[in-house]
Each structure stands twice: as C-alpha cells, then as structure tokens.
Amino acid sequence: MAQKGMTKPHPTLDLDALETTVTDMQSGKYKRKTVRYAESDQSTVLTHDQIVRKFIVLIMKGGNKDTARRIMDKTMEEIKRRQVREFHRATESQKLQIITDPRKIFNQAVNNLKPVLLVTSVKRGGIAYQVPVPCPEKRQLFEAMKIIKAALAEKTNSRIPFHEKLATIIMDAAEFKGKAMDRKIEILKNCERNRAYAHFK
Amino acid sequence: MAASMLKNMIVGQNNIFRVIGYSFPHKKVCLNHYRCCTSIVHGNDNVRTEQDVKPRRPRVCRTTVSSPAHQTKDQIGQFYTVPEPIAKKVFTRGWLNPKLLQLFDTFNETSIMVRKPALEIIDLMKSANYKDPVIKYVIYGPQGTGKSTTLAHVAHYALEEDFMIIHVPWPKHIYQFPATYQESTYKEDRHDTLVESLKWMNSFRKLNQHHLEKLKTTKKCVWTKKDSSLEGTPITDLIEMGLDREKHIPDIVGMIIREVKKQAADLGLKVLVVVDGVNSLFQETTVKVAPGEFRPSSQIGLVQHFMKLLQNDWAGGAVLLTVDRNASKDDKRESDLPKYLLGKEGFAVLDPFIPFQTELYSEEEFHSCIEYFKERRWLQGEKGQTQRGIQQIRFLSGRNPYFVERACSAW
Numbered sequence: 001m002a003q004k005g006m007t008k009p010h011p012t013l014d015l016d017a018l019e020t021t022v023t024d025m026q027s028g029k030y031k032r033k034t035v036r037y038a039e040s041d042q043s044t045v046l047t048h049d050q051i052v053r054k055f056i057v058l059i060m061k062g063g064n065k066d067t068a069r070r071i072m073d074k075t076m077e078e079i080k081r082r083q084v085r086e087f088h089r090a091t092e093s094q095k096l097q098i099i100t101d102p103r104k105i106f107n108q109a110v111n112n113l114k115p116v117l118l119v120t121s122v123k124r125g126g127i128a129y130q131v132p133v134p135c136p137e138k139r140q141l142f143e144a145m146k147i148i149k150a151a152l153a154e155k156t157n158s159r160i161p162f163h164e165k166l167a168t169i170i171m172d173a174a175e176f177k178g179k180a181m182d183r184k185i186e187i188l189k190n191c192e193r194n195r196a197y198a199h200f201k
Numbered sequence: 202m203a204a205s206m207l208k209n210m211i212v213g214q215n216n217i218f219r220v221i222g223y224s225f226p227h228k229k230v231c232l233n234h235y236r237c238c239t240s241i242v243h244g245n246d247n248v249r250t251e252q253d254v255k256p257r258r259p260r261v262c263r264t265t266v267s268s269p270a271h272q273t274k275d276q277i278g279q280f281y282t283v284p285e286p287i288a289k290k291v292f293t294r295g296w297l298n299p300k301l302l303q304l305f306d307t308f309n310e311t312s313i314m315v316r317k318p319a320l321e322i323i324d325l326m327k328s329a330n331y332k333d334p335v336i337k338y339v340i341y342g343p344q345g346t347g348k349s350t351t352l353a354h355v356a357h358y359a360l361e362e363d364f365m366i367i368h369v370p371w372p373k374h375i376y377q378f379p380a381t382y383q384e385s386t387y388k389e390d391r392h393d394t395l396v397e398s399l400k401w402m403n404s405f406r407k408l409n410q411h412h413l414e415k416l417k418t419t420k421k422c423v424w425t426k427k428d429s430s431l432e433g434t435p436i437t438d439l440i441e442m443g444l445d446r447e448k449h450i451p452d453i454v455g456m457i458i459r460e461v462k463k464q465a466a467d468l469g470l471k472v473l474v475v476v477d478g479v480n481s482l483f484q485e486t487t488v489k490v491a492p493g494e495f496r497p498s499s500q501i502g503l504v505q506h507f508m509k510l511l512q513n514d515w516a517g518g519a520v521l522l523t524v525d526r527n528a529s530k531d532d533k534r535e536s537d538l539p540k541y542l543l544g545k546e547g548f549a550v551l552d553p554f555i556p557f558q559t560e561l562y563s564e565e566e567f568h569s570c571i572e573y574f575k576e577r578r579w580l581q582g583e584k585g586q587t588q589r590g591i592q593q594i595r596f597l598s599g600r601n602p603y604f605v606e607r608a609c610s611a612w
Contacts, residue, residue: 015589016589023518045593045597045612046584046585046587046590046612047584047585047587047612073611076611077610077611080579080581080610081307084307084308084577084578084579085306085307085309086311087578088307088308088310088577088578089309100578100581101581101582103582110587
C-alpha cells in the first residue's frame, strides 16, 4: 500500500523492547519521532512472526487474508501435532533430535530452499539466453517461498486438505527432501546447464 | 500495561490513529485474535494487570491417583491418566469431542483434569441407595467447560464399580436422517430407525458383555408367525437373533431396556444411563408432517425407549445427563440453563433432578493446565513459556478449557 512516509522506521512489535525504552523517552530522545503505520495483520501476540506473515500474503488469493491466515494457523498446528506425536512415541535418545516448534521448522525449511543462483533472460543478437545470476539475499527469501507455492500448485490424485499438504511440504523441505527441494535442485541444475552464458551478465 | 500504552502513543503515534480511527473498507479486516491483542496495547479496561494473573503457589499438574473412587478435593486441578482398557471403552468416539480425542492420540496418553462437578457426582453415587428409585444428575454449562469430559470421568468410576452402562451418544443422530425411518409393525404412531438401533445394540453389547449373561426375558414375544421367544430366553440370544434378522432390531432394543428396568434392582445390577444432550430428546425432527408442522421426536421408537429410562419408576441405577446448547434447534440456543433448554415437556419428565454446573477454569486449574501442556510439548517455544505469553493465552482463551487448548495450539 502506498503510504506517506514509506521510508520511515517500522513500528516495534516486541513488547519487551518497547518497555525497555521508557527511560529513554523521559530524556526527550523520542519526542518527535514518526514511525510507519502498523499493518492490520501485525500484532504483538508472541506467536506473530514476520516471515510467516510474508508467506501468508503469498498464499493469499483474492484478498482473503483471513482464509490465508487460518490455513497457515492450521498448518503450524499440523506440523506441531505431527512432531509432538512422534516425540511421545520416540526413545529417549531420539527425543533430543526432534524439534517440536513449528516456527523453527518453517524457518529451517525456508533457509534450505533459498537458491544461491537464479536464471534470467538476456537478449543478445535477437536470441534470448537463460543466464545464471547470483540471487541477492533480500530476494532469496521470496524465491524460497515462491518454490513452496509452486510445489503446492501441483495436482495430486487424492484429496488432501490444503493445510496438510502445506505441512508435508514444509516438513520435507526442512529435511532436504520433498517436492519443494526437487524444484530448488531443478533451478540450480538449470543454472549449471547454462553456465556457459554466465559472462553475459 | 499503562507504561506500554503511553510509550506507544508517543513512539508509535501514527499507529494508534491509523488502527483505531481509520477503517479499511477495501480490505477484508482479519476478525481474528490479532485485533483482540491490539486492544491490550490501546488500553482495554477488561484486561487484568500482571499482578492478578500470577499463580498463588506452585502446584504439581499431575497426580498418580488414577481411580476416581479415591480422588478427593486435593486432586482438583491435577491431571490423571486413565488406564488403557477403560480408555478404549469410555474415552472414545461418541463419548468425547473429536479434538480432545486427537489430543489424546498426539500425547500418546489419555489424561483428563480432575474437576469439581465430577467429584461431586461420584460422591453422591457412592452414598446413594440403589434400592430406591433412580437419581438423575443433570450437567449444564457453557460450551467447552467439560460436560462430556465429566460424563466420561463418572463413567470411568462406574466401570470400576462394575456398573452396566447404557450410553446414548447424541440423540439428534437418531432422528437426523428421515430417509431411514420405517413405520413400526409393533406400535401405531411409531417410526423406527434401523441403522441407529443396530449401532446402539452393538455398542451396548460391547460395553456390557459380562452383564448380559444374567439378563433374561420375562415375557413371551412373538416376532413373526414362525418366530417367537419364550419367557426366560437370555438377552444374548435375542441379540444374536437380531443380528440375523435385522427387521426386529428396534423392538429388541425396546425389550432390552424393558428388562433392564424391571430387573436391575432384583438382580443386584447397578445401571448407569448416560445421555449426552438430553434436550434433543424433546425436540421436533426435520420431517414435515403437515405445512408448518414437524414430526415430534417422541414418535421415533428409539427415543421412546430412552425416554422410559428417564422416568422415576425403576430402581437400581443412576441417570447421568447433559444439557447442551448445541443439541437444541437453532432458534433455541440463547442460554445454557436446563429449564430453558429442556422446555416444559422435558422439565416435566426429568423433574426432580440434581443440577451440576461446569465452569471455566479457576486460576489454579488454568495454571495447572498450562503446566501440563508445557510438559507435553503442546505449549512451547521460549516465548510461549514466558509470563507474558501465558498472560496472552489467558486473555485469548478467557480460561475456557476448550479455548485454552486452542490458544495453545498456535504456540
């Protein structure tokens, strides 16, 4: 959304950080500081995660933020449920290795899917070449989420609820396997195939 | 709270005006708990301060006393684990909410919290005289406060004391599908539901196998021109016959209930009748009989049989009932109280009964529940285990047991 003051600092959502700056306020340091508006889907609930929020926007269709958020909530619960279920049926030594926090798993999955290289189209002499290019860090997060979204769009024969599908994709990606991982490997292979044109860019 | 509110006003000045005063008509506003929590920041009078929420003394969330007969006030708020053979019979589909059953599966154990209404009912059942007419216990309360769970807890006690259990899961299911109605051959003005009768008979047999051997019929029944059962046939034989000849099942169910009522006190049998959502026995079905008139559920055979168990004219048991808002029709869901939900007819049938109210968690129960979820890894993450996190869960759930679990599921 185009706002006046897009370059101004973001509002803090961390209540602990907000409370520690009370004494600074009294010194007059924050007297006239203007801050960017908080979005309607940001909150100070401790489960709120900025990366998850970006992903919710990505899977949203037709402006149905509520539906997208509900799906993500169900997905997080599904991941947690599967991990906790495994945890309680595991031996003592296995329990140490099982992560039950769904946010950690989601972060791990997204980090595993970040592509180092991407392919862009460059026209030389009327022919469009696929040139491998390093993916900047800011964009890597978006590309990783895009890979998950593409993996979701694949049609399967059995009717699985959307959140269960998403949960499977995320959990697999955190372990370097599954549909999303295959897509990432395909992208990197494509870059490898076209490495002859790397000097075009 | 006040400090953070002040700070937000100065540091994030624009935030407040944009979130409170400015509406976003072009965006679908997220009617979710995020908005609840922004109200904390903007100073909602209903929110308690941190001092109110601190636990008064540290408490253990679990207890090893797993027999309801031995549980006392000291165990209130603690979780006990139900032994597996009883969990398979009573803490299963039909008795409890599917979400709760899913939780049992996730945690790999069947544990529920010991709460006051269940202990009160068990105390009364211990001191009741089973030669006197049956006592009716009616449980009522807001959604999610543990009515079905209380039923299961008391049924656990009953199974340990070797009661016979007659369980009617959700009476609405009996008359929900008009396509299954058949006119009864035995009585005029009665409609039978074959599928539901068969289901009930099977589950009754599974629960009470060892008690059925004592029961025998006291009346001669003529099923068809060829079949008839004499006096003194065991109920198990009747059930076997019913499984062969499905047409007779609804009447066999009536026979079983008739014999149980007649002979319970004489045989020394103790019977526990459990009905979850008794108010749906006094409702109308969705079958149209005339324009604007619906068939009353009292014309359904199974409903008539179960209604007989709710009367005062038999001894040797206890009747445990739940009155639930969701068991009523859509236009009659404004209150949770028994007299409103039962209506005139229902109240006249059930009167006199002893009411028990299930309530929201007390502070101690709430903290015990949080401790249990922490231990079972349902509430986790460094943030979820902080004082502030627990405060937020308490606000979001309002101490309603069902919503405490739902709020913790996001953490």
